[in-house]
Amino acid sequence: MRTPIIAANWKMQKTTGEAAAFAEGLAEHLGDSPVEVVVAPPFTALGAFASALSAAGLDGRVSIAGQNVHAEPAGAFTGEVSVPMLVDVGCRYVILGHSERRALFGESSGVVADKLRAAQSGGLRAIVCIGETLQEREDERTFEVLAAQLDESLASADSRRWPELVIAYEPVWAIGTGRTASPEEAQAAHAFVRERLSGLAGAASTEIRIQYGGSVKPENAADLLARPDIDGALVGGASLDPKSFSAIIHSGSPGDSRAAE
Ligand code: PEP
Numbered sequence: 317m318r319t320p321i322i323a324a325n326w327k328m329q330k331t332t333g334e335a336a337a338f339a340e341g342l343a344e345h346l347g348d349s350p351v352e353v354v355v356a357p358p359f360t361a362l363g364a365f366a367s368a369l370s371a372a373g374l375d376g377r378v379s380i381a382g383q384n385v386h387a388e389p390a391g392a393f394t395g396e397v398s399v400p401m402l403v404d405v406g407c408r409y410v411i412l413g414h415s416e417r418r419a420l421f422g423e424s425s426g427v428v429a430d431k432l433r434a435a436q437s438g439g440l441r442a443i444v445c446i447g448e449t450l451q452e453r454e455d456e457r458t459f460e461v462l463a464a465q466l467d468e469s470l471a472s473a474d475s476r477r478w479p480e481l482v483i484a485y486e487p488v489w490a491i492g493t494g495r496t497a498s499p500e501e502a503q504a505a506h507a508f509v510r511e512r513l514s515g516l517a518g519a520a521s522t523e524i525r526i527q528y529g530g531s532v533k534p535e536n537a538a539d540l541l542a543r544p545d546i547d548g549a550l551v552g553g554a555s556l557d558p559k560s561f562s563a564i565i566h567s568g569s570p571g572d573s574r575a576a577e
Contacts, residue, residue, distance in 0.1 A: 318525050320541065320568040321482060321548035323354035323443060324555030325383060325411060325529075330357060332364035339368035341558030342378065349569040351548070354409050354443075355555070356381035359397050366406035381409035381443065384417055387430040389438070399438030410435050411550075413445045413469055415488045425468030433472040436480075443482040443527070443550065444469050446509070450489035458487075459508050466512050478520035482527060484550040485509055490530025492552055499539045499546075502528045506545035534563035541568045 330338065335357050346353070355378055357365045362380060369375045386396035402410060412435065413428035428444060435442045446465040448458045462485070473481065485505050487497050497505070506526050513521035528540050529550035540546050548568060555561045 318523065318547045319350065319352050321352040321354065321525050321527060322561075322565045322568050323356065323381065323409070323411075323482075323484075323527065323548070323550045324561055325356050325414070325550055325552050326358060326361075326556060327383070327416070327552060328358055329556060330361055332361050335361035335365040336368035338556075338558050339365060339372045339374065339378075342562065343372035343374055345559050345562035346374070346377070346565065347562070349565055351565050351568040352379070353377065353565055354379045354381050356383045356409070356411055358383065362402075362405045362407065379408040380406050381411055382407050382440075383411050383414070385410045385412070385431055385435060385440070387427070387434040389434070399434050399440055403439055408441060409443055409482075410440045411443045411445065411484075413465075415445060415447055415486055415491055418445075419488070425465050426471075428469040429471045429473075432469065433474075436474040436477050441477075441480045441482065443484050445484040445486050445529070445550070447484075447486040447488050447491075447530075453487065453489065458505065462505065462509060463512055466509065466516070470516055473516075475517070475520075478517040479523035481517075482525045482548075483509060483513070484527040484529045486529035486550060492531070494531050496531045496533075496536050496540075497528070499543050502540055503543040503545055506543065510545050532564060534560050534567065537564040537567035 382402040412431050417423040448461040452461045525547035527548040527550045528546050532549040532551045533554045
């Protein structure tokens with residue numbers, strides 16, 4: 317049984333004060349839920365958010381993630397942040413290979429593989445993002461692209477840590493566009509990813525959680541999360557407000573009446 321995992325990716329949004337206010341709002345709306353909750357603030361707000369979670373009594377309940385990391389532990393890499401730095405500030409997770417990193421900062425799956433090796437050996441759990449562009453989908457290359465991204469990004473994954481790994485399937489055409497993959501489209505991609513993972517990880521592939529990401533909102537989350545291979549969501553825009561993020565979390569908890577609030 318895979319525990320659903322819902323993660324917030326704030327991207328380049330929220331100051332320290334706004335991050336602290338979010339933690340207070342989350343404490344008001346989160347309630348009990350069997351879902352694992354992760355929030356990825358910008359680097360500058362990680363410390364303030366960690367303190368605010370503690371003050372709100374949520375530090376054991378909500379994990380913190382970096383949105384990116386460098387593969388080297390230290391050195392002359394101006395503007396970069398390392399795995400030990402993220403661990404030091406309280407991160408449990410790191411997001412790797414987000415499509416914005418891939419498209420805007422030239423991050424290849426080879427770079428993601430190096431970062432994954434560093435993250436896992438430094439004690440961070442990774443959320444590895446993959447996804448096809450609209451052109452690739454229209455050219456019917458979705459599965460080919462997903463297979464290549466998975467194989468290359470996970471090339472140096474630590475085989476003892478497969479159950480900790482999280483994959484985020486995020487069709488690029490659905491990120492920040494308001495356009496969501498239908499539950500059927502998403503489930504088909506997730507089933508393909510699961511099958512590919514079984515070739516890489518063997519029996520442990522059944523433990524790897526696969527999140528869907530791309531314009532997930534309180535209104536569409538329950539339908540997506542009900543599919544057998546959709547084990548959670550990576551949420552951008554709708555994660556900026558604690559009430560809508562909490563509603564998505566409740567959508568991942570079967571029978572939770574707060575899902576549609
Ligand atoms: C994301 O940034 O990973 C994402 C899915 O964004 P949005 O929910 O805004 O589409």
